[in-house]
């Protein structure tokens with residue numbers, strides 16, 4: 001039991017995100033704070049160089065080739081641009097530009113920066129291509145709390161891109177920028193793995209295996225481990241999508257009925273940084289849901305949760321992308337479940353619990 005923030009707050013926050021327009025790169029009105037984060041403004045020292053990137057797209061620092069690294073400080077710059085990953089900000093910003101000679105996939109990484117960074121990419125008309133705020137999620141992350149990174153961003157040959165180093169909540173400070181070409185890993189569904197069979201999200205809200213975000217009206221069968229093996233895989237896609245009203249998440253939930261050992265281990269492996277959460281849902285009441293623990297994988301890596309509970313009891317798992325990488329489209333993941341039976345949607349629990357009596 002590592003965490004206990006209420007699900008109601010998350011629902012409220014997710015609703016705000018879904019209703020927020022992501023189509024404009026420059027917005028005027030504050031919306032909400034996503035986390036209970038306290039801005040800590042970093043002041044540049046008088047007489048020291050204030051910045052390394054250009055102040056605007058007019059004098060953006062040209063990146064000739066990759067890999068590219070640079071350090072700088074945004075505090076002496078002006079606030080010329082903003083992009084809504086989740087919230088708007090008045091943080092000052094600095095600009096780089098890059099025109100790839102060939103199609104390529106890049107990581108744009110602010111790991112190690114000293115303040116709450118945000119990074120986004122604009123096209124030559126200042127349209128938003130991608131945005132990240134908090135890829136390095138939460139306090140104490142080795143890359144720095146709430147730092148930003150864009151993973152596996154596809155760039156087209158001959159297209160001019162502006163890369164804007166910005167911040168959350170008005171913050172500014174020292175940044176460390178790394179841009180490098182990368183090759184996405186492929187997360188293949190293991191033999192015998194069960195695919196979630198979700199229609200790729202495009203222009204609609206997720207109502208499929210979306211747990212408390214859906215209407216629970218489409219019960220699916222439970223998946224039982226093979227006798228004597230007690231382990232199996234669920235496979236799916238996740239991502240953050242453009243919908244007419246703004247941006248929306250793919251939410252993938254599974255109910256797990258704890259097996260006879262009383263221990264369930266759930267391991268998420270995903271192409272991109274993804275959040276795996278365990279919830280309790282007393283009497284199936286979404287308003288009473290509580291997040292018990294959560295984990296994040298590194299890109300192409302894994303993250304596990306261990307649950308110790310009464311055989312026959314139900315726990316819930318929720319997989320969703322790191323929500324403020326926008327848009328990252330669909331990417332593959334799988335979840336290995338050891339020690340339980342699983343359903344994708346709610347149904348009669350008594351049928352399953354009877355299996356463990």
Ligand SMILES: [Ca+2]
Nearest residue numbers: 081091093166
């Ligand atoms: Ca800004």
Ligand SMILES: [Ca+2]
Nearest residue numbers: 116117133146
């Ligand atoms: Ca951030």
Ligand SMILES: [Ca+2]
Nearest residue numbers: 198236237252
């Ligand atoms: Ca999905």
Ligand SMILES: [Ca+2]
Nearest residue numbers: 208209251252
């Ligand atoms: Ca879903």
